[in-house]
Amino acid sequence: MFTRNSIKLKSKTNYKSISPFPKNIYQKTKMIKIQQVETFVYRYPLETPVQTSFGTMNERPMVIVKLTDQDNVVGFGEIWCNYPACGAEHRANLVKSLLTDLIYSHTFNKPSEVFELLTINTWVLCLQTGEYGPISQCIAGIDIAMHDLFARRNSTPLWKYLGGRRGEVHTYASGISPANAIETAELALSAGYKSIKLKIGFNKNNDLINIQALSNLLGDCGKLLLDANQSWTLDQAKYMAEKMEPFDVFWLEEPIAADRPDDEWHELRQNCQIPLAAGENVFSEDQFSHIISEGYIQIVQPDLAKWGGFTKTIPVAKSVIAKKKLYCPHFLGGGIGLLASAHALAAVGGNGILEVDCNPNPLRTFLVDDFFKKSKSTMILSDEPGIGAEPDLLAIAKYRTK
Numbered sequence: 001m002f003t004r005n006s007i008k009l010k011s012k013t014n015y016k017s018i019s020p021f022p023k024n025i026y027q028k029t030k031m032i033k034i035q036q037v038e039t040f041v042y043r044y045p046l047e048t049p050v051q052t053s054f055g056t057m058n059e060r061p062m063v064i065v066k067l068t069d070q071d072n073v074v075g076f077g078e079i080w081c082n083y084p085a086c087g088a089e090h091r092a093n094l095v096k097s098l099l100t101d102l103i104y105s106h107t108f109n110k111p112s113e114v115f116e117l118l119t120i121n122t123w124v125l126c127l128q129t130g131e132y133g134p135i136s137q138c139i140a141g142i143d144i145a146m147h148d149l150f151a152r153r154n155s156t157p158l159w160k161y162l163g164g165r166r167g168e169v170h171t172y173a174s175g176i177s178p179a180n181a182i183e184t185a186e187l188a189l190s191a192g193y194k195s196i197k198l199k200i201g202f203n204k205n206n207d208l209i210n211i212q213a214l215s216n217l218l219g220d221c222g223k224l225l226l227d228a229n230q231s232w233t234l235d236q237a238k239y240m241a242e243k244m245e246p247f248d249v250f251w252l253e254e255p256i257a258a259d260r261p262d263d264e265w266h267e268l269r270q271n272c273q274i275p276l277a278a279g280e281n282v283f284s285e286d287q288f289s290h291i292i293s294e295g296y297i298q299i300v301q302p303d304l305a306k307w308g309g310f311t312k313t314i315p316v317a318k319s320v321i322a323k324k325k326l327y328c329p330h331f332l333g334g335g336i337g338l339l340a341s342a343h344a345l346a347a348v349g350g351n352g353i354l355e356v357d358c359n360p361n362p363l364r365t366f367l368v369d370d371f372f373k374k375s376k377s378t379m380i381l382s383d384e385p386g387i388g389a390e391p392d393l394l395a396i397a398k399y400r401t402k
Contacts, residue, residue, distance in 0.1 A: 067145045075386065141337075160347075167346050168380050368389075
């Protein structure tokens with residue numbers, strides 16, 4: 001359940017004083033007036049569906065938002081719309097009907113101002129309609145686009161614009177379904193990934209068979225990550241944690257629901273030798289501050305296209321690293337959101353790794369493949385302004401639905 005604290009702008013959390021941006025970052029930028037807001041909806045049918053404990057993904061949707069300012073400088077963002085795929089067009093409609101006129105009516109001195117403007121002006125509507133999730137995802141995508149635009153205006157790559165020192169991040173292969181786990185994992189490893197994440201939370205015996213098979217496949221050469229997608233009760237999670245102890249598992253992601261009380265998470269932590277990961281379903285500064293301070297989560301995974309954009313994700317990530325935990329961005333969508341996630345990780349540093357869907361998806365690869373120069377285990381961001389690439393929307397035009 002969300003409260004006013006879920007989306008308030010002046011948080012009382014212990015990390016609000018952490019500046020997400022270096023000083024004087026805006027000195028080259030004049031007041032920005034957005035002249036055009038555009039959305040583009042795409043859908044790619046998957047040859048091999050991706051199974052999760054909450055449903056099967058038969059297609060990959062993507063919603064791009066493009067901002068153009070008074071000098072024809074552009075910025076691109078991506079709005080989370082992973083599942084169910086039918087929500088993609090709805091989010092594009094929300095941008096057009098609720099947010100575009102607000103953006104047109106203001107000028108901006110820094111990119112975070114658009115997040116503040118849209119959040120303040122949609123709070124009551126979120127209460128009235130129950131559309132907090134989709135609206136916050138739209139705001140997050142617009143925030144990403146605005147940061148891209150400001151970085152382009154400053155002729156600076158986003159990772160450096162956000163305070164980073166090195167535009168290189170390590171990655172892992174995600175989206176490995178139980179039905180074809182070994183085949184998909186073998187393809188990922190042959191492509192150069194060193195760490196792989198398996199979807200679990202189905203039949204416990206099949207889960208354990210797949211875990212053993214992938215553990216044997218990796219040997220001592222990589223990391224095995226597991227994602228239960230909130231599928232278990234506390235007792236089920238404790239049972240599976242014990243059964244998984246013989247395997248070298250790097251993390252166990254969302255074994256129980258994100259909204260379960262602290263005492264359940266603490267009890268699981270005490271009965272599980274595997275580090276716990278969560279964060280993709282946390283949607284406020286206060287909630288992130290809480291799970292970080294409670295200590296039962298070792299790997300924290302904000303999804304900047306799902307909540308917060310850069311404006312809120314960067315200070316959360318810095319707080320994670322300050323507490324000696326791993327910041328590992330969650331993202332499973334198209335190329336722009338993946339690039340944005342990579343820039344966020346490069347900006348804050350640390351030892352985290354970036355999630356990359358290893359299943360075929362031209363909505364991702366049309367933009368990001370050029371950044372894997374060494375192997376799939378490392379993404380090297382460019383020194384070009386903004387996200388470092390100009391999305392060729394004509395290349396994916398056949399997948400556009402709106």
